């Protein structure tokens with residue numbers, strides 16, 4: 068599942084390619100027809116991410132997307148459009164490359180998109196290109212009060228708090244942890260505690276802060292909780308900059324199995340690069356957890 072950095076990159080792309088321009092919105096698959104009709108022919112004025120959610124503001128309405136496990140956007144368009152994408156034709160999973168055949172334009176001078184492939188829930192079009200959304204968990208149009216109730220269920224997003232001092236940040240995270248007796252590893256996946264963290268960031272941040280994943284969230288002291296917040300903030304920022312999750316850097320990254328990006332995530336059964344203990348894997352609340360029992364002891 069895409070983690071928060073992917074959604075922030077996506078929001079930045081939508082902002083760059085669609086915001087402030089007339090767009091047309093349709094639902095080739097048909098499942099978002101009514102919503103698309105509400106957005107069609109208008110001008111989106113802001114795109115933003117909060118955790119794993121994308122919100123595109125169109126006048127007083129908001130297009131709300133959550134990619135879930137399978138959702139992805141693909142982009143296609145003329146040269147100027149693809150250039151603005153920086154070579155990334157797809158965001159989210161699965162990846163489908165956009166075709167690069169020459170594009171015709173319609174009577175308004177807009178490029179004509181290729182025919183939709185697969186189940187395209189929503190297609191956005193603007194003069195120079197288009198974006199197709201497939202397989203999202205959520206794709207709906209919200210009113211302002213409905214948006215407020217969605218946001219109420221979301222905890223602080225480190226990527227939002229670094230860009231605005233008015234956003235909820237570390238204090239809200241500390242408070243969220245202090246009210247939960249579930250394991251800290253489970254609390255990190257609770258989007259009401261912290262928004263945007265997924266399975267890779269939770270495993271890697273807990274490892275680097277040497278936190279026992281089974282420790283009750285409320286028993287993590289404030290200093291360590293703050294350090295964990297700062298660690299996640301840095302990791303998510305790196306993710307936005309690089310477009311991939313890389314938490315392991317330096318000499319240890321090249322081994323016999325090629326380039327390695329993570330300390331513990333999906334490295335169960337191998338020796339910890341720090342202490343040599345065998346990295347463990349176990350299921351916790353339906354998701355796989357990875358940790359080093361030698362380093363993460365309390």
Ligand SMILES: [Zn+2]
Nearest residue numbers: 339342359362
């Ligand atoms: Zn270790």
